[in-house]
Structures are given as structure tokens and as C-alpha cells.
Amino acid sequence: MSIVITGATGxxxxxxIDSLLDxxxxxxxxxxxxxxxxxxxDLYEAKGVRTARIDFDDAESLGAAIxxxxxxLLVSGTELGRRVExxxxxIRAARKAxxxxxxxxxxxxxxxxxxxxxxxxxxxxxxxxxxGLPYTILRNGWYSENYAPALEQARHTxxxxxxxxxxxVASAARSDFAAAAATVLTSDGHHNAVYELSGDVAWDFEELxxxxxxxxxxxxxxEAVDPAEHLAILxxxxxxxxxxxxxxxxDGNIRDGELASTTGDxxxxxxxxxxxxxxxxARLA
Numbered sequence: 001m002s003i004v005i006t007g008a009t010g011x012x013x014x015x016x017i018d019s020l021l022d023x024x025x026x027x028x029x030x031x032x033x034x035x036x037x038x039x040x041x042d043l044y045e046a047k048g049v050r051t052a053r054i055d056f057d058d059a060e061s062l063g064a065a066i067x068x069x070x071x072x073l074l075v076s077g078t079e080l081g082r083r084v085e086x087x088x089x090x091i092r093a094a095r096k097a098x099x100x101x102x103x104x105x106x107x108x109x110x111x112x113x114x115x116x117x118x119x120x121x122x123x124x125x126x127x128x129x130x131x132g133l134p135y136t137i138l139r140n141g142w143y144s145e146n147y148a149p150a151l152e153q154a155r156h157t158x159x160x161x162x163x164x165x166x167x168x169v170a171s172a173a174r175s176d177f178a179a180a181a182a183t184v185l186t187s188d189g190h191h192n193a194v195y196e197l198s199g200d201v202a203w204d205f206e207e208l209x210x211x212x213x214x215x216x217x218x219x220x221x222x223e224a225v226d227p228a229e230h231l232a233i234l235x236x237x238x239x240x241x242x243x244x245x246x247x248x249x250x251d252g253n254i255r256d257g258e259l260a261s262t263t264g265d266x267x268x269x270x271x272x273x274x275x276x277x278x279x280x281x282a283r284l285a
Contacts, residue, residue, distance in 0.1 A: 001029070001100065003185050004066055006054065006090065007075030008032035009039045011145070012105070015178030016073060016185075017049060023186055033065050056086035062093035070094075071101045071185050076121065087124040091131050101191065103136045103184055104128055105177075108196060108259060110139055115258045116249040134191045136184050141198035141266075142171040142259050144280035151212055151284055154220045160209045161223045163230035167254035169208075170262045172199035173275035173283075180269040197266040198259075199274040211278045215285045227252060 003020060007013040009032075017032055027048035034040050040051040052065035056077055066072055074090050077083045087104070094102045107113070107121040121139075128135050154160050180197055184190045203211075209222040225233065227248050234244035253259065267273050 001069045001071065002031050002050070002067065003029060004031040004033055004052070004070050004072045005075070006033050006056075006073065007077075008051075009034040009036055009043060010075060010078075012174055012178055012181075013073075013075050014043065015175050016075075016181045017044070019175075019178045019182035020186065021047070021049075023182055025186060031065060031070075056089055059089060059093060062090060063096065066090075066093050066097045066099060068098045070097065070099045071103070072099050073103045073181055073185060074105070076105050076124070080120070083120040084123045084127070087120075088127050091124075091128055091133065095131050095133055099133065101134045101136060101185070102128065103138060103181060103190075105181070106137050106139045108139050108141050108198065108261065110137075113253075113258050114256065115253050116246065136190045136192075137194040138177070138181060138184065139194065139196050140177050141196075141261075142169050143174045143177070144171040144199075144275070144277055145174050145284060146171070147208065147281070148284050150208075151215070151281060154209075154212045155216050155218075155285075158218060158220055159223050160205060160212060160220055161225060161230070161233060162205055162251050163225050163227045163248060164205050164251040164254040165224060166204055167251075167257060168202040168204050168260040169254055170198040170200075170202040170260055171277060171280075172197070172266055173280040176266055176270060176274045180266055183269045183271075195265045195269065196261065196263040197269070198262055199277075200262060200264070200267055201274075201276070202260045202262050203277055208277070211281050214278055215281045 030049045032044045033052045033054045037053040054061045107118045110121040205222045209220045212220040
């Protein structure tokens with residue numbers, strides 16, 4: 001039996017493998033899988049972790065990497081608009097191989113939310129459940145690290161500009177989500193379970209600005225703008241209309257409370273409190 005981690009050259013995948021090694025899993029029981037073989041080798045050869053080049057669009061590569069009895073972590077892909085097709089390819093390969101468990105990183109309340117990111121996750125969850133595979137769905141909430149660009153902007157401008165209003169975000173560090181995935185991949189009792197993963201504390205953007213101030217050692221003010229103004233600011237800064245619209249929609253989801261839930265599932269899985277916002281931001285700064 002091996003534990004196969006897709007997206008192993010990405011930020012979450014790398015942390016999951018580190019967490020598995022910290023739990024005492026032997027390096028040769030792990031398979032770090034991704035599209036860039038050179039990067040895989042650079043990251044994992046010295047650690048003794050096996051690697052496999054996979055492409056979500058290449059069934060042969062998936063079949064070669066995924067074997068009978070494996071536990072597989074499907075880290076959701078990055079190609080928006082193509083993710084359902086690609087995820088289904090992984091699900092099919094896992095079913096054909098007869099894996100023991102397929103763990104998928106989804107989105108908060110994917111089956112009911114209005115979150116702009118959710119539809120592809122919802123469709124993937126439905127395909128996974130319909131496949132008959134033993135599954136675990138990790139509905140990962142917001143990463144505190146997502147605010148790295150805003151932190152850098154605040155470093156130079158002293159402002160945090162957003163159209164999130166008074167909405168709250170129960171974020172956690174990416175390392176928290178990685179630790180939860182490692183727990184699920186190495187312990188029993190998680191088959192056909194769905195976990196809503198979020199930070200222990202929900203914060204608003206005034207509190208985010210305060211955390212920025214603390215981390216940067218300078219005053220940072222939250223400048224709340226309306227969605228139209230926010231869109232104009234983003235496009236004026238050089239973002240294309242699609243990306244800017246996506247970011248404004250996310251802030252709208254935050255205003256609507258879609259990222260505010262504090263379920264406790266994440267800290268229960270990891271056995272420790274989630275990393276506080278200011279600590280996560282300090283790591284970035």
C-alpha cells in the first residue's frame with residue numbers, strides 16, 4: 001500500500017507530504033505525483049520519497065501512478081473550467097485500480113453554498129460519491145496565506161482595500177489543512193465522511209487590518225469600498241476583467257457569510273488549535 005499525493009509540487013501537496021513524514025510514515029510508502037518530473041526530483045529525491053509524473057489529462061500516467069490498495073489524495077486542480085473533467089479522470093483511474101480510499105480537497109459547503117469557487121467542487125463530489133469508491137471529502141476553508149498579496153500591498157500603501165464589508169472569514173494556515181489531510185490518510189474511521197474544515201476563529205477585515213499592522217510594524221487601515229469601486233480599482237491596477245470580477249465576487253461571498261463558519265472539524269482532526277491569523281501572517285512577512 002502506498003499513499004499517493006497529487007499536486008505534490010504545489011504549496012498544499014508539499015505540506016501534506018511533510019506532515020506524513022512527521023507522522024512517521026516511511027518515505028518509500030509515499031508517492032509524490034505531479035506534472036513536472038524535474039521539480040518532483042528536486043523536492044523529494046533527497047528525502048527518499050518516490051515520485052511519479054502524472055497528468056490529469058493522461059489516463060495512462062494516472063494508471064501507472066495509482067495502484068490497487070493505495071490511498072490517494074486528490075488535491076483539486078488549478079485549471080478553472082476544466083477541473084471536473086480532470087478530477088473525474090483521477091476518480092476513474094482510482095476506481096479501475098481498486099484504491100482503498102480517495103481523499104478530495106473540496107470547498108466549504110460545496111453542495112449548498114453560493115461561493116463562486118464551489119460549482120466544480122460540487123460536481124467532483126457528486127462524481128466521487130457516485131463512483132462507489134471509499135472516499136473522504138475535505139471541504140477546505142480559506143487559507144490565511146491567500147492574503148499574502150494584500151499584506152504586501154499594505155506594506156507599501158498602509159491600506160487594506162476590499163469590498164467584503166463586515167463579513168467574516170474563518171481562515172487557517174495551509175499547514176493546518178495539510179495536517180488534517182495527513183491524519184485522514186493515515187488513520188481509520190474516515191471512509192465516506194465529509195469534513196467542513198475552517199479556522200477556530202472568524203475575523204473581519206478591520207481585524208485583518210489590525211493583524212497587518214502588528215505584523216508589518218506600521219498602521220494599516222481597512223478601506224471598505226463597494227463592489228463597483230473595487231472592480232474599478234483592480235482593473236485600474238492592471239488586472240484583467242475576469243480576474244478582477246472573480247476577486248470582487250469572492251468578497252461578495254465573504255459579505256454573505258460564506259466563509260465565516262467555525263465548525264471545529266479542523267482542530268479536531270489535527271488534535272491542536274488552528275494557527276492564529278497573526279501568526280500565519282507573520283510567517284509570510
